[in-house]
Amino acid sequence: MVDLLYAVGVAPFKDMAGAPAFLIEVLIGGIFAGLMYSLVALGFVLIFKASGVFNFAQGVMVLFAALTLVGLLERGAPVVVALALTTVVMVALAFAIERLVLRPLVNQAHIILFMATIGLNFFLEGFGEMLWGANVKKLDIGIPDRSFIVRGVQINQLELTAAVTAAVLVTLLAVFFQRTRIGRALRAVADDHEAALSIGVPLKTIWIVVWSVAGVVAIVAGLMWGAKSGVQFSLSLIALKALPVLILGGFESVPGAIVGGLIIGVGEKLGEVYWGPLVGGAIENWFAYVLALTVLLARPQGLFGEKIIERV
Amino acid sequence: MITTDRRSRRDSLQGAGRAGAPPATTLADTRDGFVRRATVSTILKTRVAGGVIYREAGQFKTTYGADQAVFPVAQDRVVVAAAVVAAFVVPPLVASDYWLQAVLIPFLVYALAAIGLNLLTGYAGQLSLGTGGFMAVGAYSAFKLATAFPHLNILVVFVLSGLVAAAVGLFFGIPSLRIKGFYLAVATLASQFFLVWLFNKVAWFTNYASSGTITAPDRTLFGVVITGPNSTAAARYLLALGLVAVFAVIAKNLVRGRVGRAWMAIRDRDIAAEIIGVRPLRTKLLAFGISSFYCGVAGAGLVFLYLGSAETLAFDISISFLVLFILGSFLGAAFIVLMPIVLANAPHAIGLRLPVALQKQIELMVFGGLIIFFLIVEPRGLARLWQITKEKLRLWPFPH
Numbered sequence: 001m002v003d004l005l006y007a008v009g010v011a012p013f014k015d016m017a018g019a020p021a022f023l024i025e026v027l028i029g030g031i032f033a034g035l036m037y038s039l040v041a042l043g044f045v046l047i048f049k050a051s052g053v054f055n056f057a058q059g060v061m062v063l064f065a066a067l068t069l070v071g072l073l074e075r076g077a078p079v080v081v082a083l084a085l086t087t088v089v090m091v092a093l094a095f096a097i098e099r100l101v102l103r104p105l106v107n108q109a110h111i112i113l114f115m116a117t118i119g120l121n122f123f124l125e126g127f128g129e130m131l132w133g134a135n136v137k138k139l140d141i142g143i144p145d146r147s148f149i150v151r152g153v154q155i156n157q158l159e160l161t162a163a164v165t166a167a168v169l170v171t172l173l174a175v176f177f178q179r180t181r182i183g184r185a186l187r188a189v190a191d192d193h194e195a196a197l198s199i200g201v202p203l204k205t206i207w208i209v210v211w212s213v214a215g216v217v218a219i220v221a222g223l224m225w226g227a228k229s230g231v232q233f234s235l236s237l238i239a240l241k242a243l244p245v246l247i248l249g250g251f252e253s254v255p256g257a258i259v260g261g262l263i264i265g266v267g268e269k270l271g272e273v274y275w276g277p278l279v280g281g282a283i284e285n286w287f288a289y290v291l292a293l294t295v296l297l298a299r300p301q302g303l304f305g306e307k308i309i310e311r312v
Numbered sequence: 313m314i315t316t317d318r319r320s321r322r323d324s325l326q327g328a329g330r331a332g333a334p335p336a337t338t339l340a341d342t343r344d345g346f347v348r349r350a351t352v353s354t355i356l357k358t359r360v361a362g363g364v365i366y367r368e369a370g371q372f373k374t375t376y377g378a379d380q381a382v383f384p385v386a387q388d389r390v391v392v393a394a395a396v397v398a399a400f401v402v403p404p405l406v407a408s409d410y411w412l413q414a415v416l417i418p419f420l421v422y423a424l425a426a427i428g429l430n431l432l433t434g435y436a437g438q439l440s441l442g443t444g445g446f447m448a449v450g451a452y453s454a455f456k457l458a459t460a461f462p463h464l465n466i467l468v469v470f471v472l473s474g475l476v477a478a479a480v481g482l483f484f485g486i487p488s489l490r491i492k493g494f495y496l497a498v499a500t501l502a503s504q505f506f507l508v509w510l511f512n513k514v515a516w517f518t519n520y521a522s523s524g525t526i527t528a529p530d531r532t533l534f535g536v537v538i539t540g541p542n543s544t545a546a547a548r549y550l551l552a553l554g555l556v557a558v559f560a561v562i563a564k565n566l567v568r569g570r571v572g573r574a575w576m577a578i579r580d581r582d583i584a585a586e587i588i589g590v591r592p593l594r595t596k597l598l599a600f601g602i603s604s605f606y607c608g609v610a611g612a613g614l615v616f617l618y619l620g621s622a623e624t625l626a627f628d629i630s631i632s633f634l635v636l637f638i639l640g641s642f643l644g645a646a647f648i649v650l651m652p653i654v655l656a657n658a659p660h661a662i663g664l665r666l667p668v669a670l671q672k673q674i675e676l677m678v679f680g681g682l683i684i685f686f687l688i689v690e691p692r693g694l695a696r697l698w699q700i701t702k703e704k705l706r707l708w709p710f711p712h
Contacts, residue, residue: 054494104688110494111439112691118633119683126676134669240501240629247498279513286509289502293487296499300490308492312584 012274026273027266032159034265035166036228039221040242041249041257042173043214048251049190050210051102053113057120059239061215064128065090066222066231070139071132083219090215091208098208125236134233139226162224169220170258173213177254182209190252244292250305259303260292267291366705382564399553404546412545413618415649420552421613423645426638427556427563428606434639435567436599437579438488442500443607443635445484445507448627449477450608451615452517455526458539458616459519466531466539466616470555474609480507481604488596492582504629512624527621539616548617555613559606566602575599607635637683639693647686651679 016023043058055061068089072082101116148155177183188196189206197203225235245264249256271287301308366387373379383389403416425443432438454473457464464472484503491499511517518526530540537543538551566572574595577585586592615622638645655675659666666674690696 054497101684101688105691108687108691111433112687114439114494114497115636116684116687118636119680119687122676122680122683124680126673126678126680130670130673130677134673240505243498243501247495251494283509286502286505289499289505293499293502296491296495297487300492300495302495310583312581312587 007278008275015274026269028155029159030266030269031262032156032163032265033269034245034261034263035163035258036159036221036224036261037238037242037245037264038258038261039162039166039169039217039224040238041245041261042170042254043217043221044242044246045249045251045254045257046173046210046214046217049254050186051189051207052110053102053117054110054251055214056114056117056239057124058214058218059236059242060121060124060128061090061093061218062222062225062238063231063233063236064093064124064222065215065219066139066226066235067128067132067137069219069222070137070226070231073139074137086219087216090219091212094208094211094215097211098204102207103204121236125233129233136230136232137226139223139231158224158227162228165220165224166258169217170254173217173254176213182206186210241288244288247302248292248295250302252306253302253304256302256304263295264288264291365708366702368706382568396557400550403549409545412549414653417545417549417552417618418614419645419649420549420556421610421618422635422638422648424552424556424559424613425607425610425635426645427560428603428610429635430639431563431567431575431606432599432603433636435572435579436575436596436603437582438485438596438599439493439497440500440600440603441497441629441632441636442484442503442507444627444629444631445504446477446481446604446607447611447614447631448507448511448624449480449604450474450611451622451627452511452526453477453608454612454616455528456517456519458529458531462529466533466551469531470609470612470616473612474605477608477611478601478605481607482597482601485597485600485604488600489593501629504632508624508627511627523623525621525623526615528616531616541620552613552617555609559609563606571595571598647682651682655679 040058040062043061044055047053047055047058065086069082069086072085073079077085097120101120102113105113105116148157175183177187185196185201185206186209188199188201189203193203196206221238222231222235225238229235242261245257245260247260248263249258249260268284268288268291271291272284276283295303299305366385368385368387371384371386373384378384383392403412407416425447428446429440429443432440450473453476454469457469457472458466461469480503484500487499488496512524515521515524518524521527528539528541530537530542532538533551536547538547567575574585574590577588577590578592578595578599582592585595611627614626619626634648638648652675655678656671659671686693
């Protein structure tokens, strides 16, 4: 018993103190991994905020964007053209989803829309692979996947790029939401569908815009994840990794997605490195969920979610 | 101030949604009160117009018992009784082993899991994505029980493994007291991933099998081999059907009684329910426990009656989604079981030869597309279709 307590409560911290450079490396790895999760979680948040739809297909949208991008690159398109075309494809996808899925399901309960997005998940998975093939593809965006060493701490160049990209993306989104006309309309819709409609905000357009923006976010996420681990089916599973980030940060909060991602990323890495061996490893599938759940028990709306006020 | 405004907006939105269509949490719309009221009005109508076959006019209920019966209309009783008898007698005589094994048995197993999920999600309003995990608990405890106590009756094994799953479900249901809606749905994923990881990791659950699979042993019931490699598909079919029949009756009686009313009250507005005296703690946990019991028995059935042997892979997240879709599609469990078979064979039937990969991708697309299609056409699923059929039948063959 004492041994167990020691192994759980003391030994990991001794390990941390014993090798601070390694600890910092683990922390940095966690931060980067967390930002990668945030990129996926951002797409969820945007759509949930503006339409109340819990878009389970976000992970597959990332895969789809990455597949399209790689497919175009493989056919010899220059990077800029490929990116532009992929954006066009994602916007077209947003149009199609709004017209074929969301509009017929307007005013249905959340769970129905949620199930529809799971259906969309299956559809896009098949569609993407049919168009571009199911084999693993390498996505080379010109950033070498190598590390350099700063004061004895290894830093991966690709992960650093991803982190910077995530930061830029979040800033852009914040500006877009706060400073532009469409952004204001988006916030109005998120705040109150009916009031927004009554003052003439076109709901359909807003939905298309927000799904398009989520599509663009998916491109960025697909770019980063694809460069890191290749473009393949398992890319769509990162949606499952982004979900704990989402509940931890709060469904409606863009900053929440970022902070949640950081907490999950760091917590997951620390747990895996220092406590994982105690239970035989491979805990990354559920550890993030347990972490998020613990926070949720204290704050049921996540760290940054809108305060839930309940009344009859 | 702002937050309160938001809240009231949300209320009014929900109100608007309800005015348009009944709340969709009634995935299986069986609010008895509502149905009964409809019946009264249609009885009046049929007296004037007069349906021919499905005629309720003249069936007077003179006791409370008759009024509260599960099937108050005589025709319903006859049809359902006939259907049950037919289900027990016809397939074992007529259907080939392939049909029993590949279609009917999985159909029954998934249906049982869907009944369980419907109690939790449809009636108590707690969205859960942990079905696969709870089914895994049932399957692995059934395996452990059956191998540790070889002389234990297989039915007892099934019930006990359901109870184990219920205990696990109770534990994972605790967050539901504080977490609601999609937050809860994601939180239940924790149970899904944790349980599957646990069974994968701890070799004790598989009796230290090097392959990591659990295999259903041969067990007999009334002298007939009913599980394991030496059992016939017909025997397993009958056991699965028996389980579904018994547990469906129990579920039906649960939801039309005090427990079911408490669940629906919690679902429709939990705070209001609490104020009128429904205890949320007990009610929600009971829903999780009973639902997990059903999923556990279904999981045991999945391995013992359908697959024969399984790895944890059989219980991954996609099975949770499949069971959820059963609630949403108006063909119910039949859709989930038949769809892959139809899709796999359709290209051959029309003389099309497709590469395997392409066919797989098209299957996925059609499957996803159909789910969306069904949701658009009839979001309230099978139960609603049944209701419509009944209303149509009441008037048949007259148009009004």
